[in-house]
Amino acid sequence: MSNLPHYQQQQQTVTFAYSQGALQLTVLTPTIIRVFSNRGESGHSYAITGNKQQSTPFTLTTKDNHYELRTSALTVSLDADRHIDVYDAQGAPLVTDYRGERHLLDKGVDKVHQKLVEAEGHSATTQSAHDADYFQVVKDLASDEQLYGLGDKTGYLNKRGFEYDNWNIDYPDPQLEILPNIYKSIPVMLGLKNGHPYGLFFDNPYKSHLDLGKEDPHYYVYSAVAGNLDYYILGGHTLKDIVTAYTYLTGRTPLPQKWTLGYQKSRWGYSASQTEVQAIADNLKKYDLPCDAIHFDVDYMDGYRVFTWDHTKYADPQKFIARLKARGIKVVPIIDPGVKQDPDYPVYTTGVAQNYFVKTPTGEVYINKVWPGDSAFPDFGRPAVRQWWANNTKFLTDLGVAGIWNDMNEPASFDGEIPENTVFYDQDQPATHRKMHNVYGHNMAQATYEGLKQHQGKRPFVITRAAYAGTQKYATVWTGDNRSMWPHLQMMIPQLCNLGLSGFSFVGTDIGGFASDTSPELLTRWIEAAIFSPLLRNHAAMGTRRQEPWAFGEPTLSIYRKYLKLRYRFIPYLYDLFAQESHTGLPIMRPLVLNYPTDHQTQNLDDEFMVGDQILVAPIVQKSKRQRLVYLPAGEWVDFWTHQTYAGQQDIVVQAPLDKLPLFIKRQTLLPWGPAVDHIAETPDSSMTFQLFGDQGTYDHYQDNGSNFDYQTGQYNCYHLSVDPHQVSVTLTHHGFSAAYQTIHLALSDRVVTFTYDAQTTSYRQI
Numbered sequence: 001m002s003n004l005p006h007y008q009q010q011q012q013t014v015t016f017a018y019s020q021g022a023l024q025l026t027v028l029t030p031t032i033i034r035v036f037s038n039r040g041e042s043g044h045s046y047a048i049t050g051n052k053q054q055s056t057p058f059t060l061t062t063k064d065n066h067y068e069l070r071t072s073a074l075t076v077s078l079d080a081d082r083h084i085d086v087y088d089a090q091g092a093p094l095v096t097d098y099r100g101e102r103h104l105l106d107k108g109v110d111k112v113h114q115k116l117v118e119a120e121g122h123s124a125t126t127q128s129a130h131d132a133d134y135f136q137v138v139k140d141l142a143s144d145e146q147l148y149g150l151g152d153k154t155g156y157l158n159k160r161g162f163e164y165d166n167w168n169i170d171y172p173d174p175q176l177e178i179l180p181n182i183y184k185s186i187p188v189m190l191g192l193k194n195g196h197p198y199g200l201f202f203d204n205p206y207k208s209h210l211d212l213g214k215e216d217p218h219y220y221v222y223s224a225v226a227g228n229l230d231y232y233i234l235g236g237h238t239l240k241d242i243v244t245a246y247t248y249l250t251g252r253t254p255l256p257q258k259w260t261l262g263y264q265k266s267r268w269g270y271s272a273s274q275t276e277v278q279a280i281a282d283n284l285k286k287y288d289l290p291c292d293a294i295h296f297d298v299d300y301m302d303g304y305r306v307f308t309w310d311h312t313k314y315a316d317p318q319k320f321i322a323r324l325k326a327r328g329i330k331v332v333p334i335i336d337p338g339v340k341q342d343p344d345y346p347v348y349t350t351g352v353a354q355n356y357f358v359k360t361p362t363g364e365v366y367i368n369k370v371w372p373g374d375s376a377f378p379d380f381g382r383p384a385v386r387q388w389w390a391n392n393t394k395f396l397t398d399l400g401v402a403g404i405w406n407d408m409n410e411p412a413s414f415d416g417e418i419p420e421n422t423v424f425y426d427q428d429q430p431a432t433h434r435k436m437h438n439v440y441g442h443n444m445a446q447a448t449y450e451g452l453k454q455h456q457g458k459r460p461f462v463i464t465r466a467a468y469a470g471t472q473k474y475a476t477v478w479t480g481d482n483r484s485m486w487p488h489l490q491m492m493i494p495q496l497c498n499l500g501l502s503g504f505s506f507v508g509t510d511i512g513g514f515a516s517d518t519s520p521e522l523l524t525r526w527i528e529a530a531i532f533s534p535l536l537r538n539h540a541a542m543g544t545r546r547q548e549p550w551a552f553g554e555p556t557l558s559i560y561r562k563y564l565k566l567r568y569r570f571i572p573y574l575y576d577l578f579a580q581e582s583h584t585g586l587p588i589m590r591p592l593v594l595n596y597p598t599d600h601q602t603q604n605l606d607d608e609f610m611v612g613d614q615i616l617v618a619p620i621v622q623k624s625k626r627q628r629l630v631y632l633p634a635g636e637w638v639d640f641w642t643h644q645t646y647a648g649q650q651d652i653v654v655q656a657p658l659d660k661l662p663l664f665i666k667r668q669t670l671l672p673w674g675p676a677v678d679h680i681a682e683t684p685d686s687s688m689t690f691q692l693f694g695d696q697g698t699y700d701h702y703q704d705n706g707s708n709f710d711y712q713t714g715q716y717n718c719y720h721l722s723v724d725p726h727q728v729s730v731t732l733t734h735h736g737f738s739a740a741y742q743t744i745h746l747a748l749s750d751r752v753v754t755f756t757y758d759a760q761t762t763s764y765r766q767i
Helices: 111-119 239-250 274-286 317-326 346-353 383-392 394-399 433-456 486-501 520-530 556-584
Strands: 007-010 013-016 023-029 032-037 059-062 066-070 074-079 084-088 093-096 135-140 145-149 163-166 188-193 196-202 208-211 219-224 229-234 263-266 293-296 330-335 368-370 373-376 404-406 423-426 429-432 462-464 476-478 536-538 609-611 615-617 627-632 636-639 645-647 650-655 663-666 669-673 687-693 697-703 717-723 728-735 743-747 752-758 763-766
Touching: 023 074, 023 239, 032 239, 084 196, 093 135, 093 188, 093 196, 135 229, 145 486, 188 239, 196 219, 196 239, 229 239, 239 486, 239 556, 274 293, 274 317, 317 330, 317 394, 346 373, 346 383, 383 394, 383 433, 394 433, 404 433, 423 433, 429 433, 433 462, 486 520, 486 609, 520 556, 556 609, 556 669, 556 697, 645 650, 663 669, 687 697, 717 743, 728 743, 728 763
Parallel strands: 263 293, 263 536, 293 330, 330 404, 404 462, 462 476, 669 697, 687 743
Antiparallel strands: 007 013, 013 023, 023 032, 032 229, 059 066, 066 074, 074 084, 084 093, 135 219, 145 188, 163 208, 188 196, 196 229, 208 219, 368 373, 423 429, 609 615, 615 663, 627 650, 636 645, 636 663, 669 687, 697 717, 717 728, 743 752, 752 763
């Protein structure tokens, strides 16, 4: 029709000339289409690095009242009023613009009562004032539409019916389901609309808001205070395809060092004394508790000055770190962004001299208070500052630390919030805190990653509390300062699963709870529930009840030991999943809906999860419970402890005394079973065992040196194992790592079959 806008096409970008502003559609791949409208914001994406556009055939045709852009996977309809509707290859609607009026949530408060309600401490407003930079996107919400993702926002797996903000904050109070924002801003949403999967990624670092059907069940709203309209439509046949497309766009968690999958011990206060750290290490050995790392919180520093070590507490930190490493325990120290304002402190004086700190609008170094007192904040948006920070990490790597833990990088501040007009840089262009706040932790993580990679030559181990979309390329994350309370144990599962759906595969929570006081039962159920979380760290705050497993005596100690030892048996399987994830983006810890998206029973399941495709975990997350209902999806499932087989697509009652984690393996599964060790050795294993659950199965296993980047040049091994009623076989399908297993054992239901390696033929023969 004549009122459709004119358009211009340049390669795979089509620009439509609307009177209210040009709108661009860019085809990146058959399953990824970008929607962009320039609203005057300069800069580039922090989430997306490199050119993600692939040569992709598509058609653009004019219909009666709209344009239609079609790839093999997606169809985008664009009409004269800028309405954008997206359909899958079969014509099912995925993301369609809402045409009606918004209906603001009626909270039943008139103007007379509003001040009274607010004076009592309650929120009574229905809409806040917006400036001229504000914009919104409103999409239809079907009655059968489930919404997931958004990182580790609090609450339930399915985010429908709630509202959230993307603005990183340090929130020390108890975090409950109504909390709109937390430490991370990861604005990716995955949907199942009438069973059809899709994704939306809003790449805008400014503060944004998502109302996912709370205001009205017929639509959801994305709005931002400023920035360009810039979002990506993600398509595919399954939810797994959506995750794979999103992680292709924003990056995948790189293969970690193998030891990082071991148990890690932490408490704020350990590092105040070398004697205390030594006692923790000694007790781990005394009580036969496997462990690979002890984390050092802020007390190891000289007056909380980053990149220093207090020699009054540690006469020779390098020697002490080496002594711990010789016992199999690595050291991971914390680093915060706040740099103490001290004219005798080289990190501060260099930062001032090189103009590396954020500034007030009048050009002075901006100062706020954090742990060191008055502190300056590195301007991590600038490449030169990131390189300077990376160079500073050499102080720690020279001492022998194994990784770095980034904290307080929302950025947090003690003396009020950092004003939005504080001058930060977006690369080499002046910007403001308003724009750069949500990517501050992201850029700090990148700087730390690059420093460790440069100075260690190993796969960097970086932990960060604050993050943005794409931070998974640089760091593992944890859910921040949780508490020793049952609702936080319950919330762990949807938080970690939604992080996985949002691209973050290396995730964990503070086992036992960071703040408040844990109990023997809570700690026991927490280690059971978290034993398959990729990051396995017990961490607690100073001033809380001690929560080392030996602090409670028996039976807590024995149960805790049982599950730590079980964890180490499963590390080869977890490592295999990470090797796969680096190619697919699929997380290690998964909600059941990711593996079984068409099963309505899985779509709101908050207290179960899967590890890969083969393991189902149904923890006890409520006080005093000794049995629970477990939903088993399609297939047959083997109880890990009793070996009893159950049919799927049913609820079963499972007995769960205090020492039992309900755990099921999909029947006809072959899994690696690691050796019993007290830490992950740097030398390669000479043998590996694989256990069969059922009477047949196949498995593909990955092996490399578990440490550096040699695997990127082909120095790894791949094994294919097969068991059927007629034959058992082991095949080395790729041989690039010299240390192939000398023996491989296959534990079947009635016998153990052993294979030995023949180096001349690079093959295995049964003995």
